[in-house]
Amino acid sequence: MTEHISEAVIRRLPGYYRHLRELEDQGIKQVSSHELGERMHQTPSLIRQDINSFGGFGRQGYGYDVSELKTCIGSILNLQQPHRMIIIGAGSIGSAVAKYQSFIREGFQTLAMFDINPEKTGTLFDEIPILSIDDLELFLQLHPVDIAVLALPGSEAQMMLERLIASGVQAIWNFAPVDLVYDEQAISVVNVHLSDSLQVLSYKMAHREDVIPSSEDQANGKPENRG
């Protein structure tokens, strides 16, 4: 089952998972590549290619079993086992991540937050202890975690990454607006560059009229978008 799944497919996997969960919640047992494609604003062909690339088995003339496919994708994403996280930086971003309930449902649990500000350290935020960043290594020795969330100024992110690798952290969810330098074999990193995302929106807004819809698109009423 662990074939080589392409980068493009992996980025779509959480979307599939989300839509399959919605279908399951609605009591829908079965779905075709056409229906799923419609929901996700993708071609049925792409859906079938994607699902086949990790061997989820549909049935001809029927489609895919919603629960089976969801479970399969969940297991590829490694969501069946819980993940323990810490958050570095108890500012607004760090706090928002700590409070964001959707993760918890999927088994992501925050053990502690770390900050340099002595007015914050020693207190609780939403039942999560805020500790001094000086205690990071000691804490990780006692409570190993998988994931560290970097929610601190860009100027400190690289240094913190190195401390975290040294303490055996496996994965970094980076909110700092920098491109970290690291060894792919030593750690996994995913960036959430909020400013970058907002700037792309600024571009799109300014250049919306540029995209002249082809007469074909207009003719067959195809204004809907891939979200």
Add this chain to the structure above:
Amino acid sequence: MTEHISEAVIRRLPGYYRHLRELEDQGIKQVSSHELGERMHQTPSLIRQDINSFGGFGRQGYGYDVSELKTCIGSILNLQQPHRMIIIGAGSIGSAVAKYQSFIREGFQTLAMFDINPEKTGTLFDEIPILSIDDLELFLQLHPVDIAVLALPGSEAQMMLERLIASGVQAIWNFAPVDLVYDEQAISVVNVHLSDSLQVLSYKMAHREDVIPSSEDQANGKPENRG
């Protein structure tokens, strides 16, 4: 200057902008595609292709003028003119966006937040008024904005999108975990699907060992990553 810039290039534009600003802050006046590629973990060839696709003119034997290139990219991203925003949802994500200072520096200004909770409405958050969602249309009549940030439950996002379009909002920065349905001609949308991003990290972490580095990569010491 407004050629057709490909989707892939646009996604990289904010990264270029960020690195060029850093170089400028360091007093560096000039940069080659090789140096910029090194910083951004991209090939020099890609850098040149990208920059050429919008006609930024380098000089042979010299490279690119940092300030000139930064200004050019900033103007493509439409960052020279200020943007007015509102935030729908005064929960943890909405509050984090309101406080995130990096936007403000680039001219993104939050005029108001909206919420349904009567305990929040009528108060100020960090000098930003929190208004009742019932007053949305009236507010937008008096204070037109470009961008609305959707930081509310997924179940309400689609309905809110339609209200916002009706009130003339041009762009949506969507933090709700849903794929919105909309007409590309009517509005621009960029998603920040935090759960999706975290799930991709979960995948990467679980499958890190899968990626066997080719002997070539090991030989020429190429462990660094594209961030």
Add this chain to the structure above:
DNA sequence: TAGATTGTTAATCGATTAACAATC
């Protein structure tokens, strides 16, 4: 069976990398 829909191959499209002449 007939109709629907998958799995899979082939065709197309787009994005990245390589190469090199032009030129500062």
Add this chain to the structure above:
DNA sequence: TAGATTGTTAATCGATTAACAATC
């Protein structure tokens, strides 16, 4: 001038779409 580096064309690579035989 000699060396460096761009702009640009061609080659490669990967991702998406189209098509259709297999089969439930």
